Structure formats: structure tokens, C-alpha cells
Amino acid sequence: MxxxxxxxxxxxxxxxxxxxxxxxxxxxxxxxxxxxxxxxxxxxxxxxxxxxxxxxxxxxxxxxxxxxxxxxxxxxxxxxxxxxxxxxxxxxxxxxxxxxxxxxxxxxxxxxxxxxxxxxxxxxHSHIQYVENERRLITIAYSEIIYAEFYQNKLFVHSLSGDYTLEIEPKEMKQTLLDKGLIRTHQGFYVNPVHIKSIELDTVICSDQSQIPISHRARRNLIQQYTEKYATMFFHS
Missing domain, CATH: 3.40.50.2300 (Response regulator)
Structure with missing residues (x-):
């Protein structure tokens, strides 16, 4: 620090x-x-x-x-x-x-x-702190995360400050992302609603044009949580 x-x-x-x-x-x-x-x-x-x-x-x-x-x-x-x-x-x-x-x-x-x-x-409490290879300290603000993807025991973070791959315990971090306001869109995918540009039928378009999948099961919850915070959202089906 x-x-x-x-x-x-x-x-x-x-x-x-x-x-x-x-x-x-x-x-x-x-x-x-x-x-x-x-x-x-x-x-x-x-x-x-x-x-x-x-x-x-x-x-x-x-x-x-x-x-x-x-x-x-x-x-x-x-x-x-x-x-x-x-x-x-x-x-x-x-x-x-x-x-x-x-x-x-x-x-x-x-x-x-x-x-x-x-x-x-x-x-x-507002940043992920991760030490990579016992040397490099990676600091990521939760507010800057565009989306996160879990794959096995790794977390891929796509953020405003760059892309990071962290070896991290998935269960605890998944709950942390939800607590910080991110929304689950699919198995292993979490999106920051602040950086959503539009919600398509089966895809979220983010502010930087990146796309993440939406499962049929998660779509209703995604729209509900988003509209509770951002009433001006335009949806596409």
C-alpha cells in the first residue's frame, strides 16, 4: 500500500x-x-x-x-x-x-x-487483495470489475484496470461478489450491473462491448435485480 x-x-x-x-x-x-x-x-x-x-x-x-x-x-x-x-x-x-x-x-x-x-x-472491504507467486500484490476495486468468471479453482477478472487470473477459493469469493453487488448470469459468470450496457435474450453486453452468457434460469433474477437499481434500463428480447 x-x-x-x-x-x-x-x-x-x-x-x-x-x-x-x-x-x-x-x-x-x-x-x-x-x-x-x-x-x-x-x-x-x-x-x-x-x-x-x-x-x-x-x-x-x-x-x-x-x-x-x-x-x-x-x-x-x-x-x-x-x-x-x-x-x-x-x-x-x-x-x-x-x-x-x-x-x-x-x-x-x-x-x-x-x-x-x-x-x-x-x-x-472495497478491494480484492491477492498476492501472485508470493511476490506481486494485485489490488482490484470491486467497483471496477466489469465481469468475473470462475473456472475450476481460478477466477478470471475483467476490470477497468485490466484482466487478471487469480487462483482463489471459489465458494467464498462467489458469495463475496454477490455481497458486493455483482449478479450471477450463468454457471461461473458474475456481472457488475454498473457496467451493463444492455441485456439481450441470452447475452449481457457490457459497457466495453464484452459479452457474457445468460442462462434461462438466471435471466429473470438478473433483470429483477438490475431494474431495482437502474430503472432506465432498456431490454431486448
Whole structure:
């Protein structure tokens, strides 16, 4: 997991470095990057594009924390953003950018760790975390899954961020996909209703034009679940 902190106040940056050093002692696999300006941060993420959490001081020189959050949100829709500020009155302005949390200065370690615990819980429940060959960590947001297909003990995931093949226990993951809002269309096939373009007689057409089969048995349930959430659906028979 990659965490970035953008804080121009040297004293506060030192405090945060101390807290995150303590945090890393129990989370050694997480990487943490500190920046003193938005410009420096943006230059760096072009070289290291994966970010999971961003702690942003609202009052930064040059690009403000609010402007920086807007840029990052567009680039990383699922990024969790935490604003840092001396001024509680700025919070209402920041809310239009949908921050996930905020911290008031001077930051206390217990407040920081409570925020991290809460957001990690949210993150892990909204993403598949899979370690491939004991080396590469694959992270897939459930919301980005277009469809998933089970074959024997493997899960093929077709998502907005790419295609993945995971060796995974099918029974538990099938229930997880249903709990996350995907709908079963056929033996082994699950579709994300957010990415459905149309429902044909025996095929779902997805937003990227990929096609997945519909069994006669599953079609009624698929249409019922879809229409409960998306009343503007156009069906073809």
C-alpha cells in the first residue's frame, strides 16, 4: 500500500514522520512518501503511479491542498483523501471534494492511527487483495470489475484496470461478489450491473462491448435485480 503525505510545515512534517515511522513498524510492506508541495508530489507520482491514501495539508504553497485533491481525484477515483488543516472553517469548503477524513493540527498520534484503521477497513472491504507467486500484490476495486468468471479453482477478472487470473477459493469469493453487488448470469459468470450496457435474450453486453452468457434460469433474477437499481434500463428480447 502506498501512502503519500504533502505537508509544507517543517515542524508538522517531522511529527508526521515520527508517527508514520511508528506505523511502519507494524505495517512494513506499506510504502510512505513525504512531499512539501503539490508540484513536487505531482512530479513524483508520474514515476510512481500507485497511490492508496493521500494526507494533504489544505494550505500548501503554489497548488493548494484543495486543488491538489481535485487533480488526484480525477486521476485516482478510488484514492482515499485525508485533509490536514489548522482551520476548522476550511472543512466545509473541503467537503465538496468528498474527503474521506480530516485531521486538525496539532495532529495527535491516536487520532492519526484511528483514521488509518478506519480507512484501511474501508479499503480492504472495497478491494480484492491477492498476492501472485508470493511476490506481486494485485489490488482490484470491486467497483471496477466489469465481469468475473470462475473456472475450476481460478477466477478470471475483467476490470477497468485490466484482466487478471487469480487462483482463489471459489465458494467464498462467489458469495463475496454477490455481497458486493455483482449478479450471477450463468454457471461461473458474475456481472457488475454498473457496467451493463444492455441485456439481450441470452447475452449481457457490457459497457466495453464484452459479452457474457445468460442462462434461462438466471435471466429473470438478473433483470429483477438490475431494474431495482437502474430503472432506465432498456431490454431486448
Amino acid at each position: 502506498h501512502i503519500i503525505i504533502c505537508e509544507d510545515d517543517e515542524a508538522q512534517a517531522l511529527v508526521l514522520k515520527k508517527y508514520f515511522h511508528e506505523y511502519q513498524s507494524t505495517h512494513p510492506s506499506d510504502s510512505i512518501s513525504f512531499f512539501s508541495s503539490g508540484e513536487e508530489l505531482l512530479q513524483s507520482i508520474d514515476r510512481n503511479p500507485t497511490i492508496h491514501f493521500a494526507f494533504l495539508d489544505i494550505e500548501l504553497p503554489g497548488i493548494s491542498g484543495l486543488e491538489l485533491a481535485d487533480i488526484l481525484r480525477k486521476r485516482y477515483p478510488h484514492l482515499l483523501i485525508i485533509f490536514i488543516t489548522n482551520h476548522p472553517e476550511y472543512i466545509s469548503t473541503a467537503f465538496k471534494l468528498h474527503p474521506d477524513q480530516y485531521l486538525l493540527k496539532p495532529i495527535q498520534s491516536q487520532n492519526l492511527f484511528a483514521v488509518m484503521k478506519s480507512l484501511q477497513h474501508e479499503y480492504f
